[in-house]
């Protein structure tokens with residue numbers, strides 16, 4: 079991810095329909111034409127004086143200048159026909175992808191105005207079919223038409239334009255209510271509220287408040303170097319049945335018949351389904367015919383596992399686990415994988431089981447040796463760096479990044495034991511332990527972010543600057559808070575690290591967001607870092623009020639306790655692990671009815 083430079087950024091806004099541009103006719107909402115004309119009348123969307131001074135064409139609009147005095151110039155391409163997104167299919171999404179392909183070289187980024195009802199399906203489909211994507215693509219829309227007095231459309235569209243105009247995030251994303259989600263991770267969760275989307279299994283890529291906070295570690299690198307390619311050959315004969323308790327075998331058999339080529343089954347809990355022999359027999363028979371079955375859970379959060387005998391694994395090896403993929407992304411992935419030419423059934427299953435574009439989290443496997451030792455490539459680099467004087471310049475360039483990578487992997491000890499790293503180690507242990515990588519991050523940032531308490535302790539002991547800020551002004555403490563790293567937070571605080579006045583001020587809104595999501599661990603991290611949990615968010619409400627409004631009783635109790643209000647609750651550190659171990663400790667948890675002796679450990 080990088081910040082876009084240059085005074086003018088050109089975007090193509092593809093308007094496909096959806097509530098954002100709808101008009102009411104005889105009491106119902108219908109897609110409305112002429113969105114660009116509406117935008118032209120709104121000063122936040124168009125600076126007429128600038129457009130005239132530059133002689134911009136009629137169909138081209140320009141936003142007022144950004145903070146960095148950049149201009150986002152955008153052209154609205156209105157599709158014909160416009161859709162309520164309930165009528166959109168993969169055919170339309172492939173057409174949108176082709177439109178992007180046609181105009182790819184002319185624009186820095188793309189915004190797609192789309193109905194919210196199927197926006198998560200659309201974002202997922204685009205994410206799979208746009209290969210070698212190196213520019214930002216953002217879908218947005220609204221719950222209320224943009225021309226209404228009280229509408230979320232203006233904020234969503236402006237946010238999407240500003241994000242696509244100012245940042246190169248080479249992914250298909252979904253922007254709603256100040257949050258930028260990975261397109262394959264979003265899902266619509268509310269029919270009316272402005273916060274209509276969530277990304278239950280992946281934090282947002284960016285959150286927009288007074289500042290734009292980018293979760294850099296989540297943003298994927300541009301895929302491929304080549305030209306953008308649209309994979310139009312997607313399979314349309316795919317289905318998404320949801321199992322329910324007592325589902326008879328007959329409708330399942332009927333559903334699985336040809337020409338269907340693949341299904342995403344929405345199963346219970348962690349991927350379980352009924353174990354009735356006749357039902358399992360239907361699934362097995364379909365798998366043997368070559369029908370591909372991708373199993374995902376109907377739960378909003380969490381992953382398919384093989385913990386239960388009732389798991390779909392009982393149906394035989396034919397079923398592929400979708401882990402924590404959303405149903406929307408699973409369906410798009412199935413269409414994409416089945417549409418790939420020249421693959422065997424097993425080849426397709428193998429592809430489905432892989433995380434292709436960040437759509438799912440694979441279970442942690444035994445990580446083996448830490449990433450910085452043992453790899454042939456890295457040993458090769460080490461050898462190269464320790465060669466001779468000619469390599470000094472290269473070594474100096476690479477050392478900061480290597481130091482950060484080592485710190486993040488928690489691997490300094492293993493590193494020390496490798497003689498080839500002598501050169502690098504010497505510079506790391508020399509005068510400048512605060513070596514900055516290309517993002518301005520120091521090894522302390524990297525270790526804090528990775529939860530490497532052992533490395534943090536070592537670096538602090540060697541006297542690194544505890545308050546160093548990276549290029550975005552972020553401190554190691556803030557990274558540890560965001561990553562919920564209690565041991566690291568403890569170490570940094572003990573070394574005198576403090577959140578900056580600005581970080582403290584912004585904490586209010588973040589605390590409210592965590593409270594609304596019942597994220598006790600996140601709240602505790604802020605508290606541990608010294609944030610005032612009573613600080614109000616952007617709308618003047620405190621986290622406690624937000625938790626109350628959301629009915630999050632446990633969080634209310636936690637907040638009351640942490641703010642010193644409630645009795646009878648205690649913070650309990652996990653036994654025997656409260657010291658500064660070399661790895662991050664599990665978060666402290668709240669247990670009712672225990673003494674508060676361990677609070678100090680937090």
Ligand SMILES: NC(=O)C[C@H](N)C(=O)O
Pocket residue numbers: 095096097098161162163164192193194195196219220221222
């Ligand atoms: N809010 C919306 O956009 C809903 C509308 N029915 C659509 O998906 O097109």
